[in-house]
Amino acid sequence: MFDPSVSEADVxxxxxxEDEPPYASVLDAMRDDWNVLQTPRLPENPTxxxxxxxxxxxxxxxxx
Amino acid sequence: xxTTTGSTNQHGLLTAQEMAQFVLDGYIEMxxxxxxxxxxxxxxxxxxxxxxxxxxxxxxxxFWDHSEAVKEVHKLPQFQRIxxxxxxxxxxxxxxxxxxxxxxxxxxxxxxxxxxxxxVQLIGNEPWDFDILTLYFPHDVPREMGPTLILPGSHLRSxxxxxxxxxxxxxxxxxxxxxxxxxxxxxSLLWHCAQPNRSxxxxxxxxxxxNPSQQQQGLFETTAxxxxxxxxxxxxxxxxxxxxxxxxxTVAGRVREWWAYTNRQGASSPKH
Numbered sequence: 309m310f311d312p313s314v315s316e317a318d319v320x321x322x323x324x325x326e327d328e329p330p331y332a333s334v335l336d337a338m339r340d341d342w343n344v345l346q347t348p349r350l351p352e353n354p355t356x357x358x359x360x361x362x363x364x365x366x367x368x369x370x371x372x
Numbered sequence: 373x374x375t376t377t378g379s380t381n382q383h384g385l386l387t388a389q390e391m392a393q394f395v396l397d398g399y400i401e402m403x404x405x406x407x408x409x410x411x412x413x414x415x416x417x418x419x420x421x422x423x424x425x426x427x428x429x430x431x432x433x434x435f436w437d438h439s440e441a442v443k444e445v446h447k448l449p450q451f452q453r454i455x456x457x458x459x460x461x462x463x464x465x466x467x468x469x470x471x472x473x474x475x476x477x478x479x480x481x482x483x484x485x486x487x488x489x490x491x492v493q494l495i496g497n498e499p500w501d502f503d504i505l506t507l508y509f510p511h512d513v514p515r516e517m518g519p520t521l522i523l524p525g526s527h528l529r530s531x532x533x534x535x536x537x538x539x540x541x542x543x544x545x546x547x548x549x550x551x552x553x554x555x556x557x558x559x560s561l562l563w564h565c566a567q568p569n570r571s572x573x574x575x576x577x578x579x580x581x582x583n584p585s586q587q588q589q590g591l592f593e594t595t596a597x598x599x600x601x602x603x604x605x606x607x608x609x610x611x612x613x614x615x616x617x618x619x620x621x622t623v624a625g626r627v628r629e630w631w632a633y634t635n636r637q638g639a640s641s642p643k644h
Contacts, residue, residue, distance in 0.1 A: 323539075
């Protein structure tokens, strides 16, 4: 998460600072007033062990 | 490069169950910790090593060469038993490094795989070679001191090492916090990152990368190919790593393939 309300002197969200996801699903986040943008699914059909972009990616944004 | 010698096998071989756990999780912890006196010596050496040797970044074995105590630690039979079970009789010490994180360091390292892995594929490669990273914590490392964070099971996924930095947290991530004297044996492709040190004291972690000098087959106490205990263990733990989600079954298949390879008896031979 990138939060502009966090001051420059403080640390943004980083690896290891949350062991549990804040929501069980994107739908749950929507119920808590997050806006959702689903990024386009680019044409790729990788096998499980090839690298590539994320196929089902969502961007969540919230204004308080 | 340093070849390890002078080890003993007085603690027996790595067991099939231990190896199966390593195959599944990508890491295994030494069962008997380093004695307190040795830990204290290593910590003292770390705190008093010449600063130039610490930071030049050129001499990759600077601390190893500086500290007799740290060499003693890695000769311990409980260490050698696991190392040889994973790597064979004469693993090659590729390099080592003393990681120092000063107290008050607030920024976490990004998730990564050592030696940026942009095209290397573990899965399906024959033979199933792997390197080992050993992580030695010479002192107590509570959560606030931020020991290494690892993602169990991640060694079985192909990934571009630098891209991992995009992720922040995973369900199932494991903080390696705990008492001093622990050594973790990590598969070289296990995703990991250093954590912030919110205490007032420096955190020390000594890491060695080992390369195998032979095929990694039949190095532990192998068992029958259809051993029901191992079979049941893999079946029972198919959903062990929650973050794998829909890929559980595919990864489980690769676990079986790797197991069939590494559990083969009498096939060990020197690498060309």
